[in-house]
Amino acid sequence: MVLLVIAAALAGTVVQFTIMFNGPPPGFGPVPIGRIAQVLRSGTLPDDAARRITLNRVSGDVFGRPDEQPSSARDAAIAERIGVPVERVRGFYLFPARDPTEDLRGSFTIALAQENGWLVAASPELPTFTSxxxxxxxxxxxxxxxxxxxxxxxxxxxxxxxxxxxxxxxxxxxxxxxxxxxxxxxxxxxxxxxxxxxxxxxxxxxxxxxxxxxxxxxDLGTPLSRIAFWIEQLPDAARDRANGDIAEMREMLGAALRFTREDGSSVTHVRLDLGSLIESLVDDLAAAGRPVECAMGPRVVMRGDPAALRRMFVNLVENAVRYGDHAALAWSIVDGMAQVTVDDEGPGFSGDPEMLFAPFVRGEASRNRATGGTGLGLAIVKHIVEAHSGTVRLENRAGGGGRVRVRLPVE
Known part of the structure; x- marks a missing residue:
């Protein structure tokens, strides 16, 4: 990597040196003052001098360019070559030389007074952009x-x-x-x-x-079984409450065990129709008395684990029913991905919804404190979705209620 940077820097340096040693930008060469005197004396411009000298007749007496300076010594030398009094010559030079008889270098403007105005010999303007x-x-x-x-x-x-x-x-x-x-x-x-x-x-x-x-x-299952045996000796009211607590503990342990097994190592991906899987799931849940419905969508073919996907959608439906009393599923294809939404009629999500995907985090504090749940349902959902290279988001609908948006790759 370092060698590549050094090589690029050397290449750029070589090119710059090549351009520099190829010579400076073009400019007009030195012009002998005798040549200037000849042009002003004759009033004509020979063809061989047209590239380096321009000749014009003007009536005003304003000459020179902003960066040119007068030089009386130069004027005297040129007037002597022409054979006229020095008062008739007025010149402006970019580089006034120490020796006034030296050739003119750089730009110049030299005027010769005549009866009807001035005859001006000047260096041509150098083009800004040359060959x-x-x-x-x-x-x-x-x-x-x-x-x-x-x-x-x-x-x-x-x-x-x-x-x-x-x-x-x-x-x-x-x-x-x-x-x-x-x-x-x-x-x-x-x-x-x-x-x-x-x-x-x-x-x-x-x-x-x-x-x-x-x-x-x-291992906790064994002591729970012994506790269940011993509580049979309690009075009915106490026994019922204890059995309820044990059932809740068994549910939590079962959810934790399922979560630890969702490691993706045993997932078998097969070709499946996502719409058919959702329809079958909704029919089964509706037959079991769950308030769930689905809107028909396009045919979506993907590769995945049917059992894991079914378990994931069951968790989402149970959450929607628990917190919103109703679940509505729909699917479509968006940007080349299968998109499944699960809507509920509950109070929605507050705070940071992404925190609800963490294990053992429950949403009762922000939704319904009286509901149960182990706090692993959404963690399992996210685990399954990511095992299928998808994404899942929790959103609040504009009209109220929560929405879970799942996106999965399709074939």
């Missing part, structure tokens, strides 16, 4: 173009493995290690090695914690 400038500019543009192509190729070679690293980091999750590509320049390969080591450490820690949580969840 010299065109050639040099062409060389510089060609060099910049070549360096730009070279820089683009280098940047593409560097950015491609970086994009691959970003994709691999996005795909990495517990139970599904992402293959880190070892490609590109040395610095990128070192970054890939560090990223792979970091992924291994993080996934090992996450898998260890998930395994520990699964073991604890499983």
């Amino acid at each position: 010299w400038h065109v050639r040099r500019l062409s060389i510089m543009l060609a060099t910049v173009s070549l360096l730009s192509l070279f820089a683009w190729a280098v940047a593409r070679r560097i950015s491609r493995p970086i994009r691959h690293l970003a994709d691999a980091a996005t795909r990495a999750r517990v139970g599904a290690r992402s293959v880190i590509p070892m490609e590109g320049p040395r610095e990128i390969r070192e970054l890939a090695e560090s990223l792979e080591a970091m992924q291994e450490r993080i996934l090992q820690q996450a898998e260890g914690r998930a395994a520990m949580l699964a073991a604890i969840t499983h």
Whole structure:
């Protein structure tokens, strides 16, 4: 990488030196004062002098350019060559020389007084943009173009493995290690090695914690069974309350166990019709007495795990019914992605809705304190959606109520 930067800097320097040693910008060469005297004396401009001298007759006595200065010594030398009194010559020079007989360099304006006005010999105006400038500019543009192509190729070679690293980091999750590509320049390969080591450490820690949580969840089932046996000896009212608490604890343990198993390692992706899956799910839930409906959408074919997707939509419907008393599903294709929305009639989401995707975070404080839930439903939803390379968002509808927007890739 450093060598490439040095090479580009050297190439630019070589081009600049080439332009510099090719000579300065073109200008008119020195003009002998004898030539000026000849033109003013004859009042005509020879063809061989037309490129470096202009000759005009004017009536006014205002001459010279802003950057030219008078020189009486020059005027005297030119008047002597013409053979007229010095009072009849008035000149202005860009570079007044120490020796007035030297050739004129730079711009000049020299006027000879005549009976009917002034005869003015002057250096022509130098064009701002000459063929010299065109050639040099062409060389510089060609060099910049070549360096730009070279820089683009280098940047593409560097950015491609970086994009691959970003994709691999996005795909990495517990139970599904992402293959880190070892490609590109040395610095990128070192970054890939560090990223792979970091992924291994993080996934090992996450898998260890998930395994520990699964073991604890499983082992708690045995003491709960013993407690359920002993509470049978309690009075009816106390027994009913205790059984309700045990049932709630079993539900929480079951949800925690399902969450730890949603690691993506056992997901089997098959080709499926997303619309048919949603319709079948809605029919089953409606038959079970759930207040749920769906709006028909286009045919959407994708690859995924039908059981996991069904479980994800069941969680969303249960949340909508729990907090909004009603669930309405709809699907469409937006920007090449399948988009499924689940709307409810509840109070919507407050604060930071994204926090509700965290495990064991419940929305009762902002929605309905009397409702239950383990705080794992939306965490499982997000886990399943990300396992299918999709996204999920919680939104508030303009007319009131909440909306969950799920986007999944299609074939």
